[in-house]
Amino acid sequence: xxxxxxxxxxxxxxxxxxxxxxxxxxxxxxxxxxxxxxxxxxxxxxxxxxxxxxxxxxxxxxxxxxxxxxxxxxxxxxxxxxxxxxxxxxxxxxxxxxxxxxxxxxxxxxxxxxxxxxxxxxxxxxxxxxxxxxxxxxxxxxxxxxxxxxxxxxxxxxxxxxxxxxxxxxxxxxxxxxxxxxxxxxxxxxxxxxxxxxxxxxxxxxxxxxxxxxxxxxxxxxxxxxxxxxxxxxxxxxxxxxxxxxxxxxxxxxxxxxxxxxxxxxxxxxxxxxxxxxxxxxxxxxxxxxxxxxxxxxxxxxxxxxxxxxxxxxxxxxxxxxxxxxxxxxxxxxxxxxxxxxxxxxxxxxxxxxxxxxxxxxxxxxxxxxxxxxxxxxxxxxxxxxxxxxxxxxxxxxxxxxxxxxxxxxxxxxxxxxxxxxxxxxxxxxxxxxxxxxxxxxxxxxxxxxxxxxxxxxxxxxxxxxxxxxxxxxxxxxxxxxxxxxxxxxxxxxxxxxxxxxxxxxxxxxxxxxxxxxxxxxxxxxxxxxxxxxxxxxxxxxxxxxxxxxxxxxxxxxxxxxxxxxxxxxxxxxxxxxxxxxxxxxxxxxxxxxxxxxxxxxxxxxxxxxxxxxxxxxxxxxxxxxxxxxxxxxxxxxxxxxxxxxxxxxxxxxxxxxxxxxxxxxxxxxxxxxxxxxxxxxxxxxxxxxxxxxxxxxxxxxxxxxxxxxxxxxxxxxxxxxxxxxxxxxxx
Amino acid sequence: xxxxxxxxxxxxxxxxxxxxxxxxxxxxxxxxxxxxxxxxxxxxxxxxxxxxxxxxxxxxxxxxxxxxxxxxxxxxxxxxxxxxxxxxxxxxxxxxxxxxxxxxxxxxxxxxxxxxxxxxxxxxxxxxxxxxxxxxxxxxxxxxxxxxxxxxxxxxxxxxxx
Numbered sequence: 001x002x003x004x005x006x007x008x009x010x011x012x013x014x015x016x017x018x019x020x021x022x023x024x025x026x027x028x029x030x031x032x033x034x035x036x037x038x039x040x041x042x043x044x045x046x047x048x049x050x051x052x053x054x055x056x057x058x059x060x061x062x063x064x065x066x067x068x069x070x071x072x073x074x075x076x077x078x079x080x081x082x083x084x085x086x087x088x089x090x091x092x093x094x095x096x097x098x099x100x101x102x103x104x105x106x107x108x109x110x111x112x113x114x115x116x117x118x119x120x121x122x123x124x125x126x127x128x129x130x131x132x133x134x135x136x137x138x139x140x141x142x143x144x145x146x147x148x149x150x151x152x153x154x155x156x157x158x159x160x161x162x163x164x165x166x167x168x169x170x171x172x173x174x175x176x177x178x179x180x181x182x183x184x185x186x187x188x189x190x191x192x193x194x195x196x197x198x199x200x201x202x203x204x205x206x207x208x209x210x211x212x213x214x215x216x217x218x219x220x221x222x223x224x225x226x227x228x229x230x231x232x233x234x235x236x237x238x239x240x241x242x243x244x245x246x247x248x249x250x251x252x253x254x255x256x257x258x259x260x261x262x263x264x265x266x267x268x269x270x271x272x273x274x275x276x277x278x279x280x281x282x283x284x285x286x287x288x289x290x291x292x293x294x295x296x297x298x299x300x301x302x303x304x305x306x307x308x309x310x311x312x313x314x315x316x317x318x319x320x321x322x323x324x325x326x327x328x329x330x331x332x333x334x335x336x337x338x339x340x341x342x343x344x345x346x347x348x349x350x351x352x353x354x355x356x357x358x359x360x361x362x363x364x365x366x367x368x369x370x371x372x373x374x375x376x377x378x379x380x381x382x383x384x385x386x387x388x389x390x391x392x393x394x395x396x397x398x399x400x401x402x403x404x405x406x407x408x409x410x411x412x413x414x415x416x417x418x419x420x421x422x423x424x425x426x427x428x429x430x431x432x433x434x435x436x437x438x439x440x441x442x443x444x445x446x447x448x449x450x451x452x453x454x455x456x457x458x459x460x461x462x463x464x465x466x467x468x469x470x471x472x473x474x475x476x477x478x479x480x481x482x483x484x485x486x487x488x489x490x491x492x493x494x495x496x497x498x499x500x501x502x503x504x505x506x507x508x509x510x511x512x513x514x515x516x517x518x519x520x521x522x523x524x525x526x527x528x529x530x531x532x533x534x535x536x537x538x539x540x541x542x543x544x545x546x547x548x549x550x551x552x553x554x555x556x557x558x559x560x561x562x563x564x565x566x567x568x569x570x571x572x573x574x575x576x577x578x579x580x581x582x583x584x585x586x587x588x589x590x591x592x593x594x595x596x597x598x599x600x601x602x603x604x605x606x607x608x609x610x611x612x613x614x615x616x617x618x619x620x621x622x623x624x625x626x627x628x629x630x631x632x633x634x635x636x637x638x639x640x641x642x643x644x645x646x647x648x649x650x651x652x653x654x655x656x657x658x659x660x661x662x663x664x665x666x667x668x669x670x671x672x673x674x675x676x677x678x679x680x681x682x683x684x685x686x687x688x689x690x691x692x693x694x695x696x697x698x699x700x701x702x703x704x705x706x707x708x709x710x711x712x713x714x715x716x717x718x719x720x721x722x723x724x725x726x727x728x729x730x731x732x
Numbered sequence: 733x734x735x736x737x738x739x740x741x742x743x744x745x746x747x748x749x750x751x752x753x754x755x756x757x758x759x760x761x762x763x764x765x766x767x768x769x770x771x772x773x774x775x776x777x778x779x780x781x782x783x784x785x786x787x788x789x790x791x792x793x794x795x796x797x798x799x800x801x802x803x804x805x806x807x808x809x810x811x812x813x814x815x816x817x818x819x820x821x822x823x824x825x826x827x828x829x830x831x832x833x834x835x836x837x838x839x840x841x842x843x844x845x846x847x848x849x850x851x852x853x854x855x856x857x858x859x860x861x862x863x864x865x866x867x868x869x870x871x872x873x874x875x876x877x878x879x880x881x882x883x884x885x886x887x888x889x890x891x892x893x894x
Binding site: 525529532533535536538539540549556 | 738740753754756758759760761804807829831832
């Protein structure tokens with residue numbers, strides 16, 4: 001069975017995770033339980049609080065009962081009864097709240113409380129009813145309001161009767177009357193005293209005895225009043241006022257005692273101190289029972305919760321320890337397995353890294369480590385195969401086929417490409433050797449052409465030199481002509497300016513003439529006028545003026561003629577001025593043109609000078625050309641020696657490339673043409689050397705030219721000593 | 733031999749007019765004329781000739797011709813004009829003055845008759861000079877039209893005729 005590292009890890013982690021999950025589950029359940037318990041405790045304590053509140057409300061009611069008994073006025077009574085109603089409502093609400101959230105046992109206890117509370121309410125109702133009677137207070141009020149004036153009247157009546165009796169002379173009758181009146185006063189005071197006692201009686205017995213005493217006192221007062229009538233009448237005094245007042249006192253005392261007799265407050269106090277207290281205590285006892293019951297339940301719950309927590313703690317600790325042990329054991333086992341396998345794999349990889357491909361490991365485990373070891377073994381095997389191929393290539397065997405193991409096998413691909421490239425390079429090198437031989441043939445042909453070219457160059461240079469001489473002469477002539485033209489142009493400009501000035505003077509003179517002619521015209525006109533006037537005078541003179549008239553007419557004719565001539569001269573001179581001005585304008589226009597011409601001619605002459613310099617530079621260039629011709633000749637020799645060198649290099653290349661075997665017997669067929677090419681190259685080189693040395697004797701003419709150049713201090717062309725057929729083409 | 737009289741001929745708007753030489757005192761060039769306020773339109777003003785002042789009239793305006801600006805040929809003719817029995821020196825402005833010439837009295841023609849009356853009393857007669865007409869002024873009548881004087885108009889031409 002194959003147990004991979006993945007599976008081992010998954011198993012170990014699975015166990016640990018399972019145990020952790022169980023721990024978590026238990027903890028969750030227990031915590032939830034605890035939370036519920038604490039929630040219950042909180043609710044119960046809330047109920048205890050409510051029960052306390054209930055007790056308080058009952059106590060408030062008890063206090064209100066006392067308040068009701070004490071209250072003296074109706075408004076106070078009403079206020080207190082309202083308070084009682086409010087307390088009752090609150091108590092009922094609190095009870096209902098407790099009952100709503102209580103357990104079954106709690107509800108039973110609350111029912112008991114309800115029963116006792118109803119009893120309490122009944123008792124309370126009765127107490128309030130008695131208290132509402134408020135007997136002693138009402139009696140006191142009646143007595144204060146109605147009894148006080150009656151008592152006052154009674155005292156006055158007694159006092160009046162007494163005063164009257166004292167006025168009587170001393171006798172037995174007077175004494176009897178005084179005694180009876182004084183006893184009446186004493187009886188009245190006894191009635192008042194007993195009434196006061198009845199208001200403040202604290203018990204029913206007390207009240208009954210006081211009321212009885214009061215009844216006795218009133219009876220006595222009435223009988224004494226009846227008896228006093230005889231005594232008073234015997235003394236001669238009126239008894240009607242005393243008897244009337246006594247009746248009123250008796251009557252009001254009867255009414256007050258009727259009210260006080262009820263004893264509402266006393267009854268209420270008695271009821272409150274007996275049944276009221278008992279009912280209150282019963283109700284408080286019921287709530288206390290409920291509180292005790294709840295406290296007991298809470299204690300039980302907390303004990304239960306503590307027990308649960310202890311057991312859960314124990315369970316959790318044991319599970320955690322178990323999962324810890326399982327995790328440690330599995331981790332130790334897995335780590336040991338992996339490190340052992342990896343150590344062996346690392347040993348093999350180290351060996352491969354330092355180039356030792358002979359190592360091999362046995363596969364022991366059936367997991368990823370085992371796979372790794374297997375792969376490493378395969379790698380060393382493949383590397384061994386590749387090394388074999390490289391070894392063959394090193395021996396020069398290019399016929400071997402290098403095969404790539406995959407598309408990503410860079411070493412295999414490189415080897416494959418290397419073998420291919422080497423084959424290509426070797427075959428290309430062979431082709432190149434052939435090309436070298438062909439090239440050396442072309443080289444020899446080129447050398448021949450080069451020598452021919454040199455000869456042609458010499459003759460061309462000669463032609464060029466003769467042309468240059470003519471050109472130089474032309475340029476010089478041009479320059480001379482240009483400078484002359486320049487001078488003439490300058491002169492022309494000066495002359496034109498002078499002409500302009502002359503024309504200006506002529507114009508001025510003509511204008512002067514025109515002015516003078518005007519004067520002549522004016523004179524002629526005046527003369528005409530004078531002649532006319534003379535004619536007039538002559539005519540007025542009649543016959544004597546005839547001769548004078550003739551003279552005047554002659555003078556007038558002359559004046560007319562001179563005027564006509566003057567007009568003509570004026571017109572002519574005006575025309576002349578106009579023409580002269582035109583001439584002046586034309587001349588003024590001419591001057592800048594002539595100046596421009598002079599400038600242009602100056603430019604031409606400077607251009608000619610530059611051309612002169614240019615021609616000398618061309619001469620130098622031709623000299624340079626001649627030198628190059630000589631260098632070409634020596635270069636031809638160089639080429640021939642280089643061809644020999646090239647041939648020997650080609651031979652060496654051939655022998656070097658022979659190391660590689662591309663295919664069987666191929667190397668032999670290539671060597672033959674190469675040899676042939678080398679031989680040809682050599683022959684060509686020899687031929688070229690011969691051709692180059694032949695023309696070398698001809699340049700004996702050239703030194704003559706060079707000597708001439710040296711003699712002239714510059715380059716001079718021998719134009720006279722040799723004409724060729726092209727010289728005829730160069731003409732001016 | 734026919735009797736001739738001498739006239740001074742002058743040009744006005746292209747036509748030739750004549751004046752008896754007896755009336756002509758002097759011919760002058762056009763010169764600056766001092767203007768007179770409230771003068772009639774044809775009276776240009778006054779000029780001074782050797783210490784004597786003469787009123788100057790424009791003949792063109794006098795004859796209801798359009799006025800023209802003075803030229804080189806414009807002349808002032810000082811005349812002795814009989815006005816209301818006395819002779820007054822008056823200057824006339826003419827376009828030009830031609831000459832002193834003889835015109836036969838016999839060749840003078842009367843004013844052409846058109847069968848009606850027209851403003852022709854300033855004309856003394858129409859003479860000929862070559863093929864041109866010369867209109868002879870009757871100065872007294874010419875000036876009489878100006879003066880609006882009944883007596884002057886009554887016997888105007890007696891002095892002139894003499």
